[in-house]
Amino acid sequence: MANEEDDPIIQEIDVYLAKSLSEKLYLFQYPIRPASMAYDDVTHLSAKIKPKQQKVELELAIDTLNPNYCRSKGEQIALNVDGACANETSTYSSKLMDKQTFCSSQTTSNISRYAAAIYRKGELHLTPLHGILQLRPSFSYLDKADAKHREREAANEAGDSSQDEAEEDVKQITVRFSRPESEQARQRRVQSYEFLQKRQAEEHWVHLHHYGLRDSHSEHERQYLFSQGHGMAGNTELVKSPSEYLMMLVPPRVEEEKEKPVAPSNVLPMAQLRTLPLTDQIKILLKNVKVIPFANLMSLLTSGTDPTTVLRCVQQVALLVQGNWVVKSDVLYPKGTSSPHSGVPADMLCRGRDFVMWKFTQDRWVVRKEVGAATKLGPEDVKDFLEHMSVLRIKRGWEFMLPYDEDFVRKHPDVVQRQQMLWMGIQAKLEKVYNLPREQMVPKKQAPQTAAPLLVSGEQRVSLAKGRVKQSYSQLEQELQKRRSEAQAGGADSPVDVLGVQIKEEPLSDEEAMDTSVCDSLSNGLTNGIHSEENSVDSLNGHLGGQERVSQELRAFVAATFKxxxxxxxxxxxxxxxxxxxSLPPGNLLFSGISDKTLQDVAFDVGCRQIMVPFPPQTAALPDEQKVFALWEAGDAHDQHRQILLDVFSKNYRVRRNIIQNRLAREFGEDVDKQEVDKVLKDCCVSQGGMWYLKGTVQQQPS
Structure with a gap:
């Protein structure tokens, strides 16, 4: 600050606001004319304006005596425009192109920041501009010449053929009644080019008289650029606060935002979309895409979004059809709206679209005529329904646009069953509203390549469940028989020795829930007569064998994950x-439920250690969520480097890179390779704000 030079005030200038011409002052710009070639000395023949549209037309004379003017070309243009016979209505009465027309266009809609300034006797007077217009030459005379040429050709071709006709031909007239115009159709019509041209043509021209730059009348009008009342005492005081005065000088861009072109309602940037609540995000996405698989929906949402929460939200705005999510009809057709084609109210449109969706739950194909005959809706409305969720195939009908999502149906059987119940209710409602015969409500037999229908009866579900139980018991029986044969060869004499499992009597902790699903399934199977020849000892052995496989699968998963x-x-x-x-198939033993304590024990069993990271006191995470586990020995050349790194993080939850590199250099010498340091940091840490954190101990900022 001491080195900065003083910036003294040289002069103070009073600024006045003149308003006498604020509603009449325009700035004319000629973008294709050099500044050195102004039109001040050119004769202005006429001028007219449309005040509301701020559209101006000027007629300027052309110097036909200039040596650069081509007289033959001027005569040819006048002949093409007006023809051989010139009269008072001709564009060029002198039979020579001796004038040109300039038309204006607006440069910007917001001119509140612009003013004309004039300086006199130490005072600066500002007058706000009413408009900024750019004037360019108009070539409308070419259109007139082209119209004359077409008229002459038409007259030559017609000849005298019209005299031979005794009477005019009788033409058939088709009378059509206009449909009620919806709000969306009205907005499209108002924004159309034809409507804007018609509205511009409705305003009449106001003819003006042009005065030259050095005319006495122009000099008189220029006096209005000075503030007329700046000598009054009431205008010399500034009663506004500094913030209000600054707001007056630089107003917010309200008008510009209003004048921007209105974007379609279905266009929303992804960055802006992700700032909305999750339910609104899903609703907007479904409303635009109409049909989407669950995996694609998850990819469009913010990374790390809980799939369970997404499933809960998507069921509020969509229905499951062939394993894919289709937006609900009442989202597309809310109450109070109507069809843009036929004017049918929203409730009838929702019922018709629900009928199309229900038909696709029964079969891959839907025929448009069948939908129209059942719903009694217009062909355009039915076509809209079908285009939302299907694709037209020539000579076959409309096919659902997405393949059957077997992966989602396999992973989320509870959601599928809940959607089946909803479709049963919709089916009953459609049957009552449309008086459909019973045979139409029965699903068609699907082709072999088509996936199974979503609607499954209770008897089918029971039979499928019995088949899965029998398959599980068969696998358990084979495993137990194998262990018995091995035990007999080795001399074991007890069921516990056969399975190789040690049973310890330990009290269950509060956080570890007792797993009874396997026992319940075994006991249910015995009481229902499945494998009734097995005794209770065999059932216990089968249960212990299942637990062993669960432990093996869980241990393999944890080891592979930490590797x-x-x-x-x-x-x-x-x-x-x-x-x-x-991702596992239904019926896997890991579905029985694994507690947090079991996961921790397995992590310790595969060689992990808990790193006591000293989190700051204001950390919002729960104590259990702050538990950090690290693989202590991975069996590679970087084990010792990782152990030193983990020891550093046991003293602070965030560390700079130079501290880690210095610690590794001190332990292993000065020749620690930078690539080795990068490898260890990449394995265990993440970087944020120039600091390094252990994985999971800091929330990643969105990129």
Missing amino acids: KQFVLTLRELKRLFNLHVA
Whole structure:
């Protein structure tokens, strides 16, 4: 600050606001004319204006005596425009192109920031501009010449053929009644080019008289650029606060935002979309795409969004059709709206569209005529329904646009069953409203390549469940028989020895829930007569064998996960485990439920250690969520580097890179390779704000 030079005030100038011409002052610009070649000395023949549209036309004389003027070309243009016979209505009465027309266009809609300034005797007077117009030459005379040419050709071709006709031909007239115009159709019509041209033509021209730059009348009008009342005492005081005065000088861009072209309602940037609540995000996406698989929907949402929450939200605005989500009809046709084609109210449109959706739950194909005959709606409305969710195939009908999503149906059987119940209710309602015969409500037999229908009867579900139970018991029986044969060869004499499992009597903790699903399934199978020849000892052995397989699968998952991630919080481990379970086929033993304590024990069993990271006191995460586990020995050349890195993080939850590199250099010498440091940091840490954190201990900022 001491080195800065003083900036003294040289002069103070009073600024006045003149308003006498504020509603009449325009700035004319000639963008295709050099500034050195002004039109001040050119003769202005006429001038006219449309005040509301701020449209101006000027007629300027052309110097036909100038040596650069081509007289032959001027005569040819006048002949083409007016013809051989010139009269008072001719464009060029002198039979020579001796004038040109300039038409204006607006440069900007917001001219509140612009003013004309004039300086006199130490005073600056400002007059706000009413408009800024750019004037360019108009070539409308070419259109007139072209019209004359077409008229002459038409006259020559017609000849005298019209005299031979005794009477005019009788033409058939078709009378059509206009449909009620919807709000959307009205907005499209108002924004159309034809409507704007018609509205511009409705305003009449106001003819003006042009005065030259040095005319006495112009000099008199220029006096209005000075403030007329600046000598009054009431105008010399500034009664506004500095903030109000600044707001007056630089007003907010309200008018510009209003004048911007209105974007379609279905266009929304993804960055702006992700700032909305999750329910609104899903509603907007479904409303635009109409049909979407669940995996694609998850990819459009913010990374890390909970799939369970998405499932809960998507069921509020969409229905499941062939494993894909289709937006509900009342979202597209809210109450109070009507069809833009036929004017049918929204409730009838919703019922018709629900009928089309229900037909696609029964079959891959739908015939448009059948839908129209059942719903009694117009062909355009039915076509809209079908285009929302299907594709037209020539000579076959309308096919659902997406393949059957077997992956979603397999992973989320509870959601599928809930949607089946909803469709049963919709089916009963449609049957009552449209008086459909019973045979139409029975699903058609689908082709072999088409996936199974979503509507499954109770008897089918029971039979499928029995088949799965029998298959599970068969696998358990084979495993038990194999263990018995091995035990007999080795000399084991007890069921516990056969399975190789040690049973410890430990009290259950509050956080560890007792898993009874396997026992319940076994007991249910015995009471229902399935494998009734097995005794209670065999049932216990089968249960213990199932637990062993659960332990093996869980241990393999945890070991593979830590081999890939190296460092995980308990929360992240649980999330990865839930995703792994969701990808498994139904009936897998891992569906029985795994507690947090079991996951921790398995992590310790595969060689992990808990890193006691000293989180700051204001951390909002729960204590269990702050548990950090790291693979202590991965069996590669970087184990010792990772162990030193983890020891550094046991003293602080965030560390700079130079501290880590100095610690590694001190332990292993000065020749620690930078690539090795990068490898260890990439395995265990994430970088944010110039600091390094263990994975999962800091929330990642969106990129």
